[in-house]
Structures are given as C-alpha cells and as structure tokens.
Amino acid sequence: MSSLKRYTVAAVSSVALGLLLTMTAGAADTPSTAPATRPAVARAAPPAAPTVVPTAKPRVDTPSTLDDLKALQKQVEEVVKKGLPATVAIITSDGQGSGIIISKDGVILTAAHVIEKPGLTVTVVLADGRHLSAKTLGTDHDADTGMLKITKAGDYPYCDVGQSGPLKRGEWVVALGHPGGYNPQSTTPPRPPVARLGRVISPSATGLNQLDTDCTLIMGDSGGPLFDLEGHVVGIHSKISIGTQLNMHVPVDLFLKSWQRLARGDDWNGTQVAVRGAQAPKPAWLGISVEDDDNGCKVTDIGIAGNPGEKAGLKPGDVITKFNARDVGSASELLNLLTTSRPNREVAMDVLRDGEKMTLKITPVQHP
Amino acid sequence: MPKPTLRILGILAAITLSTSLACAQTTKEITKSADGLKGSFTTVVSAAAESTVQVKCSNSTVALGTVVDAKGLIITKASELTGDITVKLRDGRILPARIVDTRNDLDLAILKVDASDLKPITWADAPKIDVGEWVAAPGMPDRPVVAVGIVSTPRRVIPPIPGVLGVSLADSDDGKGVKIAEVIPGSAAEKARLKANDVILKIDGKEANTRAELSAMIHKCEPGTLVTLTVDRDGREIEIKATLAATFGDPTGGGRVVDPEVILGGPVSKRASNFPAVIQHDTVLRITECGGPLVDLEGKVLGINIARAGRTESYAIPADLVKPFVDKISAAATQPAAKAVSAGTKAGPQ
Numbered sequence: 001m002s003s004l005k006r007y008t009v010a011a012v013s014s015v016a017l018g019l020l021l022t023m024t025a026g027a028a029d030t031p032s033t034a035p036a037t038r039p040a041v042a043r044a045a046p047p048a049a050p051t052v053v054p055t056a057k058p059r060v061d062t063p064s065t066l067d068d069l070k071a072l073q074k075q076v077e078e079v080v081k082k083g084l085p086a087t088v089a090i091i092t093s094d095g096q097g098s099g100i101i102i103s104k105d106g107v108i109l110t111a112a113h114v115i116e117k118p119g120l121t122v123t124v125v126l127a128d129g130r131h132l133s134a135k136t137l138g139t140d141h142d143a144d145t146g147m148l149k150i151t152k153a154g155d156y157p158y159c160d161v162g163q164s165g166p167l168k169r170g171e172w173v174v175a176l177g178h179p180g181g182y183n184p185q186s187t188t189p190p191r192p193p194v195a196r197l198g199r200v201i202s203p204s205a206t207g208l209n210q211l212d213t214d215c216t217l218i219m220g221d222s223g224g225p226l227f228d229l230e231g232h233v234v235g236i237h238s239k240i241s242i243g244t245q246l247n248m249h250v251p252v253d254l255f256l257k258s259w260q261r262l263a264r265g266d267d268w269n270g271t272q273v274a275v276r277g278a279q280a281p282k283p284a285w286l287g288i289s290v291e292d293d294d295n296g297c298k299v300t301d302i303g304i305a306g307n308p309g310e311k312a313g314l315k316p317g318d319v320i321t322k323f324n325a326r327d328v329g330s331a332s333e334l335l336n337l338l339t340t341s342r343p344n345r346e347v348a349m350d351v352l353r354d355g356e357k358m359t360l361k362i363t364p365v366q367h368p
Numbered sequence: 369m370p371k372p373t374l375r376i377l378g379i380l381a382a383i384t385l386s387t388s389l390a391c392a393q394t395t396k397e398i399t400k401s402a403d404g405l406k407g408s409f410t411t412v413v414s415a416a417a418e419s420t421v422q423v424k425c426s427n428s429t430v431a432l433g434t435v436v437d438a439k440g441l442i443i444t445k446a447s448e449l450t451g452d453i454t455v456k457l458r459d460g461r462i463l464p465a466r467i468v469d470t471r472n473d474l475d476l477a478i479l480k481v482d483a484s485d486l487k488p489i490t491w492a493d494a495p496k497i498d499v500g501e502w503v504a505a506p507g508m509p510d511r512p513v514v515a516v517g518i519v520s521t522p523r524r525v526i527p528p529i530p531g532v533l534g535v536s537l538a539d540s541d542d543g544k545g546v547k548i549a550e551v552i553p554g555s556a557a558e559k560a561r562l563k564a565n566d567v568i569l570k571i572d573g574k575e576a577n578t579r580a581e582l583s584a585m586i587h588k589c590e591p592g593t594l595v596t597l598t599v600d601r602d603g604r605e606i607e608i609k610a611t612l613a614a615t616f617g618d619p620t621g622g623g624r625v626v627d628p629e630v631i632l633g634g635p636v637s638k639r640a641s642n643f644p645a646v647i648q649h650d651t652v653l654r655i656t657e658c659g660g661p662l663v664d665l666e667g668k669v670l671g672i673n674i675a676r677a678g679r680t681e682s683y684a685i686p687a688d689l690v691k692p693f694v695d696k697i698s699a700a701a702t703q704p705a706a707k708a709v710s711a712g713t714k715a716g717p718q
Binding site for chain 2 (some may be wrong): 062063064065066068069070072073076077078079080081084169170174179180186187188191192194195196197198199200201214215216217218221240244245289291300301305
C-alpha cells in the first residue's frame with residue numbers, strides 16, 4: 001500500500017543537524033563541491049543578489065482594540081495579495097515542495113531538501129496555474145538553503161527579500177505554501193497557495209540558524225515563504241516538530257550570506273548531514289498528545305496501548321503540572337524537559353485529574 | 369505520485385525553546401493562541417458567543433453547538449453525535465436533546481431542546497470573504513474565545529479522501545486473503561492491534577483476495593469509517609474492528625516512522641473531508657470545538673466550524689449553505705404555532 005512511504009520521515013538527520021550546527025559553525029567554509037557537469041543556466045550569468053528591503057515598521061505587540069485588529073488584518077490581507085502570485089509549487093522527480101519567486105526573471109528561493117541538488121530540471125507551478133520548467137542551482141544541506149531559476153525568460157510576479165536578523169520575538173508574520181503538496185486532481189480549480197498567520201517565537205539570533213514561528217506548516221510547505229507584514233521574504237519553511245507552535249524556517253539572511261555559491265550552483269554540506277544523521281541522539285518519548293492548559297500541560301490523547309503514557313496510567317484530560325521535579329507550565333515546557341530526560345529511567349510526574357492532584361510514575365522511552 | 373516534503377524533527381525545537389524560555393515573555397504569551405490576543409477578541413465574538421452552547425454525548429463533550437432558533441433549535445456537527453445527547457447552555461442548564469434532522473453532505477445536525485428563551489445567531493448577509501481576513505471562534509463562558517486565525521484559501525470544495533489502514537501488504541501463502549507484511553506504528557492498524565503476518569480475509573464480510581482488491585475496498589471508505597476485518601491469525605479466524613485514518617502528506621524519505629498525530633499536531637476530526645464548500649482557516653481548533661460559529665472582526669457569522677482537518681487547517685461550512693437547512697427546520701417547527709395563532713389562541717409550539 002502506498003501509505004507506507006507516506007509515513008516515512010527523515011527526522012534523524014534533521015535532528016542531528018540542528019544539534020551539531022553550533023559546534024561546527026566553520027563547516028560552511030568547506031571548499032565547493034560543484035558537480036562536474038554544470039547546468040546551462042548556471043553557466044550563464046548567475047543570478048545577482050537582490051536588494052534587501054528591511055521591515056520599515058515591524059509589529060511585535062498584541063493588538064488590543066478593534067481598530068488595531070483591523071489595521072493588522074489589512075496588513076495581512078495585503079501581504080497575501082502580494083505574496084500569492086509569487087508563491088510556487090515545486091515538483092521534482094521524487095518530491096514536492098514550495099518556493100518563492102524573488103526576481104522579475106524568475107529566481108526562486110526554496111529549501112535544499114526540496115530540490116536535492118544542482119543541475120536538475122523541475123516543474124514549477126505558479127499560483128495562476130502556469131506550469132514552467134526550472135533548473136536547480138545551489139543547495140546547502142546544512143542551512144537547508146536552495147535556489148532555482150525558471151528556464152523560460154519572462155516577467156514573473158516576485159516578492160522582495162527582507163532581513164531575518166532584526167526579527168523579534170512576537171513579531172507578526174505570514175506563511176504561504178502548498179501544505180500537502182500541489183494536487184490539481186483534488187479540486188477544480190486547484191487549491192492556490194494556503195495562507196497562515198503567526199508570530200515569531202524564536203528569532204534566528206539563537207545561533208541555531210533557525211527561525212521558529214506558530215505559522216503552522218506541514219509536508220509540502222517546505223521551501224515556501226515566510227513574510228514580514230510588509231510582504232518581504234524573511235524565511236523559508238524547513239522543518240516542524242511536535243506541537244503546532246514549532247514550525248521552523250531558514251532565516252533569509254542565510255541565503256544572502258551564501259548567495260554567490262547558491263547562484264553559481266554549488267552543492268555543499270550534503271555528506272556532513274549524512275554523517276551526523278548516523279550519530280543522532282534521540283529525545284525521550286511518552287507517546288501522548290498534549291496541549292497548553294492554564295494549569296500546565298493537558299493530555300489530549302494517550303496514544304497507542306503500551307506506550308509510556310498509557311503504561312503510567314495517564315488519561316485524556318489529565319493536566320501534567322510537574323515532571324521529574326520540574327514545574328510544567330505549558331506543552332512546550334514538557335517537550336523541552338523531555339529532550340533533557342534520559343530514556344528508560346523512571347521519573348515522578350504530578351498530574352491534576354478532575355481537580356485532584358496525584359503523582360504518577362512514568363518511564364519515558366527512546367523516541368521511536 | 370511525488371511526495372510533498374517537509375522535515376520533521378523533535379529535539380531542535382526544544383532547544384530553540386529552551387533559549388527563549390529565558391526571555392521575559394513566555395512563548396504562551398506571544399503566540400496567536402495567546403490569552404492576551406484572545407482577550408482582544410472578546411468583544412468581537414460577544415454576540416455570537418451568546419448563541420454558542422456545548423453538546424455532550426453520554427456526558428462527554430463532543431462539540432459546540434449554535435443556537436439557530438430561540439425555541440430550542442441548535443445546529444452542530446452530526447458525525448460526533450452518538451448515544452444520549454445533552455446540551456449545556458451558557459447559564460449552566462443541561463438539557464436533553466434529540467436530533468430533528470441531519471444533512472450528511474454538510475455533516476450538520478439540528479437538535480431540539482426544551483427551551484424557548486435561547487438567543488439565535490444572526491447570520492452575515494452574503495459576506496465577501498478575503499484570504500488573510502481575521503476570524504475567531506467563540507466558546508463557552510470558561511473559554512470565551514477558543515481560537516483566532518485567518519482565512520487561508522478562497523472558498524473551496526473538499527473532496528472525499530481515501531481511508532487508510534496503515535499496513536504494507538504481501539500476497540498470502542495460499543492465495544486466500546492478503547497478508548500484512550508490516551504494521552505502521554501509530555496507524556489505524558496498530559490501534560486496532562493488527563499484527564504482521566495476520567491474513568486479512570474479509571472486510572465487512574466481503575472477501576478480499578488480492579492486494580489491489582483490499583486497497584481499493586479500504587480506499588473507498590472515508591477516514592473515520594469503522595470496518596470489521598475477518599483475520600486469520602496463526603490459523604485462527606478472528607474479527608478485528610478498525611477505524612480507518614486519513615492519508616497524510618508524504619514527508620521526506622529516510623526510514624523513520626512518526627505517529628501521524630505528531631505530524632498533525634493533535635487529533636483531527638473523524639469526518640474532515642467530502643464537503644461541497646468550506647471556508648478554510650488556520651485557527652487551531654480542538655475537535656470538540658467544531659459545531660460553533662466562525663465570526664469575522666465585525667462579529668458577523670461567516671459559517672459553522674465543521675472540522676479540524678490537520679495541523680494547518682480547520683474548516684467551516686459557509687453560512688449560505690447552512691441557512692436553507694436551518695430555515696426549513698425552523699419553518700417546520702413553527703408551523704403548528706402559526707396555526708394556533710390563526711385560530712386565535714396564544715399557545716406556543718407543542
């Protein structure tokens with residue numbers, strides 16, 4: 001059944017990538033390993049770096065009045081109007097993702113793992129339904145940056161590139177992309193790129209080369225654009241994790257940093273990802289679904305029989321308030337504690353059930 | 369078919385979070401689900417909230433409901449209703465309810481409770497809905513705003529999607545039935561406790577002897593369908609009931625298997641497909657928060673929330689599709705009263 005492949009995820013290499021990046025910051029300076037056969041497009045003049053347009057008026061506050069909400073709504077609607085025509089679906093021989101056109105002549109930014117490597121011919125689908133051929137240019141598998149260019153000369157809708165560096169916690173952003181992939185057969189007319197609203201949860205300044213927002217993403221969104229409220233591209237969708245607030249984007253500054261290499265069609269850091277993948281540590285796992293609750297972290301589902309949560313006697317509706325002697329204030333805080341917990345060791349967990357406090361013993365296992 | 373890509377990971381996110389936890393504002397305060405933002409929407413949803421109630425089946429909350437007629441008519445999500453139905457009103461009253469009528473295409477049911485003082489919803493007049501427009505969903509008094517977000521796509525059709533068991537198949541040794549080669553962790557098959565080497569002989573009493581036959585029979589059912597499988601396990605014939613799941617977007621290849629609910633960021637509605645039209649929005653609704661109204665910044669009711677469909681999407685049935693159903697039932701319910709009035713008495717509906 002085709003469903004088998006659909007559940008398979010390259011999580012391990014991504015996990016290791018994130019963990020080890022800070023320790024090997026010099027890795028990006030390794031010599032170019034450009035392929036022997038350069039694509040014709042890459043041999044032609046490589047795309048010039050765009051003029052960066054900073055966010056003039058970033059918004060980090062929570063709107064409190066109706067007029068304020070309406071002002072913010074207007075900005076979001078305008079970002080969607082501007083971003084939609086330039087957001088593309090990318091269909092490769094074995095994958096599907098999204099991308100954003102950032103120049104009139106059809107230069108597209110995406111994630112490296114969408115296009116895999118330079119020199120490939122892929123199909124790009126514009127929001128108006130046009131299917132166009134494109135050649136893949138550079139890919140940095142560490143940063144997950146990728147570039148391609150529409151083959152046919154033309155005057156394409158595009159968005160300006162912004163800056164990810166100045167993004168702040170709480171700043172409002174908008175995501176576009178093709179969640180689930182572009183599937184023209186599913187509806188008539190085919191679903192256009194899908195808009196999502198969110199705020200920056202962790203700016204890229206954490207040194208992890210990642211930008212986290214609560215713009216929800218799913219498979220197929222990879223490579224799609226994250227916009228500031230002025231419609232400038234500030235990130236490219238890359239990864240997700242447990243919980244709807246953990247959506248990771250490549251900060252657009254990383255594209256600018258290695259623009260020359262991406263533009264000339266270099267392919268780098270690919271092998272390192274594989275090596276690191278083999279060494280990937282795995283977080284501890286409870287096998288339960290959780291969400292934020294006013295008192296802590298609420299269990300919404302205990303998952304499959306036999307997982308640690310079920311064995312410990314957790315029930316849907318339980319609110320976890322303490323885990324391994326540490327207070328738990330939200331779902332993210334529990335997930336955070338799990339990453340520093342050792343699998344296969346019993347810990348105590350305080351739980352509120354129907355208003356009554358109880359302590360359960362739970363043994364997290366290695367993430368399957 | 370090419371697979372949509374996006375990497376999934378576990379640990380990086382937590383590290384990112386741990387650095388941010390040191391900041392003055394917690395993550396909880398700055399997300400679009402933050403209480404502060406929801407608080408700003410209290411006035412926006414206040415009118416629609418007056419018409420929002422909670423629907424319980426055998427005492428567990430299954431959905432929200434929307435009052436559509438003062439005389440006790442409430443619309444809600446049909447596929448969540450089982451057993452004894454009660455409705456919890458905003459004043460705390462819990463009343464028994466019965467299903468008056470159901471529209472399967474819209475997955476909506478109209479309930480009747482014995483009350484005559486309810487506040488019905490006011491529908492928006494043919495609203496123009498833009499992508500990027502802000503929306504909110506009211507809840508019960510203890511959670512007045514359940515979700516905030518934006519409209520994600522133009523109004524669209526949601527086609528039926530195939531149900532999936534979550535197994536890989538092999539031919540059986542004797543050509544009878546189809547053997548399970550592997551059970552995908554987290555799948556419908558695992559939840560039903562199917563095992564590798566089980567041979568599926570029948571689905572709902574119908575024989576399946578080839579892989580293609582079995583796949584076709586399963587894919588024909590919608591996610592959420594409960595199927596009865598006749599299974600040969602170690603020579604013994606047993607019956608196993610399994611609730612089919614939805615197909616999920618295809619992550620990047622790489623050999624690891626993830627619980628679909630991890631990918632989806634929480635449970636999704638059993639019925640989340642096959643709708644003639646929906647307003648797709650990105651609010652993070654709980655499955656028990658469907659059945660309530662969806663409003664715009666003016667507080668106008670754009671539709672009735674009908675499904676949490678995945679990590680990135682929730683659906684509402686547009687008001688113009690709900691209204692004719694409501695009007696029909698409402699008219700039928702008030703007919704006896706109209707007769708009574710014309711007869712010169714003041715009797716209400718029976």
